[in-house]
Each structure stands twice: as C-alpha cells, then as structure tokens.
Amino acid sequence: MSKGLLFPRIVFCFFLISTLIFLPSIKPSMVYAQSGTENPSENEIVTTAGSSDPIYYDVPADYWAFSNIQYLSNLQIIKGYESSSGDKYFNPGGSVTRAQAAKMLVLALGSTPKANAVSSFSDVPNNHWAVGYIERAKELKLFEGFQNGTFGPEDTLKRSQMAKVISEAFDLDFNNYDPSVQVFYDVSKDYWAYDYIAKLYYNGISNGSNHKFTPESLTNRAQFSAFLSRAINPDFRMEVQDPTVATAKVTADVLNIRSQPSTTSTIIGKLSNGNIVTVRSISGDWANIEYNGVVGFVHKMYLKLYSLDPSKPLLNRIIVVDAGHGDHDPGATVGTTYEKDIVLKVSNYLVGYLKNAGAQVIPTRTTDSFLSLEERVNFTKSVDGEAFVSIHVNAASSTAAKGTEVYYDTGSNENGTESRQLAYEIQKQIVADANMYDRNIKDSGFYVIRNNDIPAVLVELGFLTNAEDRAKLTSDTYLQLYAKAIYEGLVEYYKK
Numbered sequence: 001m002s003k004g005l006l007f008p009r010i011v012f013c014f015f016l017i018s019t020l021i022f023l024p025s026i027k028p029s030m031v032y033a034q035s036g037t038e039n040p041s042e043n044e045i046v047t048t049a050g051s052s053d054p055i056y057y058d059v060p061a062d063y064w065a066f067s068n069i070q071y072l073s074n075l076q077i078i079k080g081y082e083s084s085s086g087d088k089y090f091n092p093g094g095s096v097t098r099a100q101a102a103k104m105l106v107l108a109l110g111s112t113p114k115a116n117a118v119s120s121f122s123d124v125p126n127n128h129w130a131v132g133y134i135e136r137a138k139e140l141k142l143f144e145g146f147q148n149g150t151f152g153p154e155d156t157l158k159r160s161q162m163a164k165v166i167s168e169a170f171d172l173d174f175n176n177y178d179p180s181v182q183v184f185y186d187v188s189k190d191y192w193a194y195d196y197i198a199k200l201y202y203n204g205i206s207n208g209s210n211h212k213f214t215p216e217s218l219t220n221r222a223q224f225s226a227f228l229s230r231a232i233n234p235d236f237r238m239e240v241q242d243p244t245v246a247t248a249k250v251t252a253d254v255l256n257i258r259s260q261p262s263t264t265s266t267i268i269g270k271l272s273n274g275n276i277v278t279v280r281s282i283s284g285d286w287a288n289i290e291y292n293g294v295v296g297f298v299h300k301m302y303l304k305l306y307s308l309d310p311s312k313p314l315l316n317r318i319i320v321v322d323a324g325h326g327d328h329d330p331g332a333t334v335g336t337t338y339e340k341d342i343v344l345k346v347s348n349y350l351v352g353y354l355k356n357a358g359a360q361v362i363p364t365r366t367t368d369s370f371l372s373l374e375e376r377v378n379f380t381k382s383v384d385g386e387a388f389v390s391i392h393v394n395a396a397s398s399t400a401a402k403g404t405e406v407y408y409d410t411g412s413n414e415n416g417t418e419s420r421q422l423a424y425e426i427q428k429q430i431v432a433d434a435n436m437y438d439r440n441i442k443d444s445g446f447y448v449i450r451n452n453d454i455p456a457v458l459v460e461l462g463f464l465t466n467a468e469d470r471a472k473l474t475s476d477t478y479l480q481l482y483a484k485a486i487y488e489g490l491v492e493y494y495k496k
C-alpha cells in the first residue's frame with residue numbers, strides 16, 4: 001500500500017464516519033446527494049451493519065452501498081481489485097459476469113467451490129478461475145448453462161437475470177403480498193421475470209427507481225452487492241411499501257374514503273371533485289388510496305386513473321371496446337355491406353393499438369357473434385372496465401346525411417362529465433384524421449352508455465347510406481384510420 005495515498009484518505013473517511021455517527025438524524029437524501037447517478041430509492045441505506053473502515057478507496061463511507069459492500073467483503077463473499085500501487089478498489093459501477101455471480105452466490109449460501117472440478121461447459125476450461133464455483137452453482141441449481149452446452153462465464157448479468165438467480169438461490173416467496181399488483185411499470189405481468197422481480201420487491205431487496213426496475217439493464221457490482229447482502233441478512237432489507245400503481249383524479253362531487261373495500265365500512269375521510277390521490281393498489285372495483293396522509297378505500301369508478309409513466313397514458317387502463325351488433329343483427333345495411341362487419345374490423349384494429357399502448361383492452365366481441373345490450377354492459381362491469389367505447393355506423397333515409405357523431409350520457413351515467421370529455425376527444429380525432437363531416441358530440445341516453453357508470457361513449461363513425469362516407473367505411477385504410485383516431489382520442493382523454 002502506498003502510505004502517501006492512504007493516510008489522507010483515512011483522515012477523510014474518518015471525518016465522514018464521525019459525521020454519520022454524531023449526526024444520527026442525518027437524512028438519507030443527504031447521503032444520496034453524493035451518490036451521483038445512483039437512484040435514491042433502491043439504494044436506500046437501511047443499516048450500518050458491517051460498517052468499518054473503508055476497505056476500498058472507491059467505496060467511501062458515504063457511498064450508498066458502503067455497508068453492503070463492507071459486509072460482503074468481511075464475509076469474504078466479494079473482493080475488490082488491487083491497483084499497481086497496491087491500493088484496493090472495488091469498481092462498484094462495473095458489471096457483474098456470470099462467473100462472478102456464480103462465485104458470490106455459492107459463497108453467500110455458505111457453500112464452497114468444488115475441488116478439482118471438471119467443467120461441464122465447453123466455454124469454461126478446467127483451469128478457469130471460477131470452474132469450481134460454476135460447477136457448484138450448477139449442482140446447487142443456481143445457474144443453468146445454455147442449450148448449446150456453454151455457460152457464458154464472461155457474459156454480463158442483466159437485472160432480470162439477477163432477480164431470477166437471487167430469488168431462486170434464497171427461495172424467496174411473495175412474502176404474503178398479492179403478486180397480482182404490478183409493482184414496476186416497466187415489468188409487465190407477462191414479462192418472463194415478473195415473479196422473480198416481484199419477489200425481490202416484496203422481500204425488501206429491491207424497490208427500483210421511480211417505479212421502474214429496468215430489467216434489461218446490466219447489474220452493476222454495487223447493486224449486486226446490495227441485493228445479495230439484503231438476501232443474506234434481513235437487517236439490510238428495506239421496508240416493503242405498498243406499491244403505488246397510479247395517481248388519480250376524483251370525478252365525483254363528494255367521495256367517501258372507507259376503512260375497508262365495502263360501502264358499509266366506516267367513513268374515514270372525504271374527497272371532492274378534482275382531488276388528486278395516490279393509488280396504492282386496485283382490487284376489483286376498489287382502489288386503496290392515500291390522500292393527505294389518510295389511507296383507505298374508494299370505489300374505482302369515481303377515479304380517473306393516471307399511469308405513472310407519462311409517456312404511456314394508457315398503461316394498465318382497462319378499456320372495453322364494443323363492436324355493435326353481430327351475428328343475426330347486422331345493424332345498418334346497404335346491399336351486402338353490414339355495419340356489424342365494419343365495426344368489428346375497426347374494433348379489432350383498435351384493440352391492437354390499445355394493446356400496444358399497454359392498456360388492458362377487453363373487447364366485447366372479436367368475431368361475428370351477438371351480445372344483447374344488457375350483456376355488453378354487464379360484461380363491462382364484470383371486468384371492472386374503466387372506459388367504454390361502443391363502435392357503430394349510422395344510416396338515414398336521406399342519402400345526404402353524413403359525418404361523424406359521438407354520444408355520451410349525462411342523464412344516468414355517473415361519469416357523464418367524463419364521458420362528455422372522452423366523446424369530445426374522440427370526435428375531434430375522427431373528424432381530423434378521417435376528414436369527416438363534424439356532426440358534433442351529443443348527449444343522448446343510448447342503453448350501453450346510460451347503463452354504464454364509467455366514462456362511456458358511443459361512436460357513430462359515418463353514414464353507410466351516404467356515398468362519400470360509404471366509400472371510407474368500406475376501405476380498409478379508413479377503417480384503420482378510424483381505429484387510430486379513437487385510440488388517439490383515448491390517449492388525449494387520459495393525458496388530461
């Protein structure tokens with residue numbers, strides 16, 4: 001060790017340690033402020049267990065993962081590097097290879113490298129430094145090789161892969177939480193590592209950053225150390241917070257906050273129109289919310305839910321798309337052109353656009369089948385729909401009648417004002433995108449919009465009885481345009 005370098009460093013670090021010791025109320029944010037690009041939430045400093053004099057010059061006592069790295073180093077699970085001048089460093093921002101991860105996990109589980117190991121992988125020679133660890137890791141089922149018989153010892157580990165190996169190595173479960181609540185908005189339920197990542201979250205091992213986990217990015221050495229120390233030693237774990245799934249605006253004039261998800265439970269607070277609440281979870285019709293420190297339940301119907309990702313306003317929204325008519329009910333008919341077929345095509349295109357945008361889109365029909373109006377409404381309620389769009393095509397005795405109109409209902413629909421806003425946005429988009437005559441939005445109590453209480457609209461794309469409109473309604477290009485316009489109307493609605 002170069003004494004010339006070490007001495008001033010010790011003094012410096014001693015100063016920092018004493019600051020931490022003598023100011024126990026130091027706010028974590030003050031520490032985060034010095035941690036550069038590291039995110040403050042995932043890198044929450046939970047404990048000072050394992051603290052001691054800094055081992056590595058690039059992991060000083062105020063580094064966010066200082067205690068985690070010290071702890072694992074003291075257990076000899078990790079070790080750093082030595083510079084040419086003999087100083088020890090850790091390279092906390094460096095990536096973790098699969099060989100390194102295998103070693104750390106084997107040691108973390110209290111196991112040992114296999115002696116005189118013979119490699120089972122074509123790309124791990126018998127003299128590879130990690131062969132004993134890799135073979136032990138394989139035996140312990142911590143790691144599998146690839147189909148082609150390789151292990152990829154120098155491959156770097158993505159955060160999703162790290163979640164998998166740590167969840168499996170430590171046999172993590174959901175810790176009695178409900179795994180159906182999506183925790184991170186960049187980890188959807190159909191993502192291959194959803195369960196592994198949720199298990200890390202619900203065990204206080206990772207809480208991501210700003211509701212994101214970035215599963216495809218690489219795990220760095222500091223992160224891996226943090227996760228591994230939290231997995232080994234519960235003292236390092238973070239307090240598990242109910243995940244925030246959305247924010248929301250209250251759409252009712254007055255909304256009771258209940259102690260339980262039931263209309264008979266105690267009222268513990270009141271909200272009014274326009275209040276913005278934090279949504280911690282949604283189960284069926286009920287949202288668990290927080291407002292000014294009061295945590296309780298409100299009926300989801302009276303909330304306009306906003307995605308936490310401003311670039312994806314439709315993310316996770318449950319949208320029911322209703323293609324009118326079907327089967328023995330053709331709707332408007334001119335010759336052999338039927339409304340039921342046109343609206344089904346538009347509906348199918350719309351479903352595609354909405355799915356791409358991350359919405360949970362639920363069509364009432366995807367084939368030439370028939371549902372009664374009552375069935376369409378009941379279906380929407382049964383899936384806890386949050387917005388309802390019924391698609392139709394018009395007909396009139398006068399062939400001159402043409403253009404687009406979108407209906408909403410303020411008479412019985414409890415979200416009449418929201419319905420009107422949604423109708424306005426969709427009308428505007430269709431008229432512009434498909435160059436339609438503007439018949440404006442209309443307040444009228446059609447069954448499917450008046451018997452729903454979520455924002456509900458009925459779109460009349462155009463008149464099959466008008467030659468100009470009919471040309472568009474029988475053009476696949478235009479049917480896609482209509483679908484795109486309705487989609488954009490929903491996006492605009494959820495942006496506001």
Ligand SMILES: [Zn+2]
Binds near residue numbers: 331393
């Ligand atoms: Zn119709």
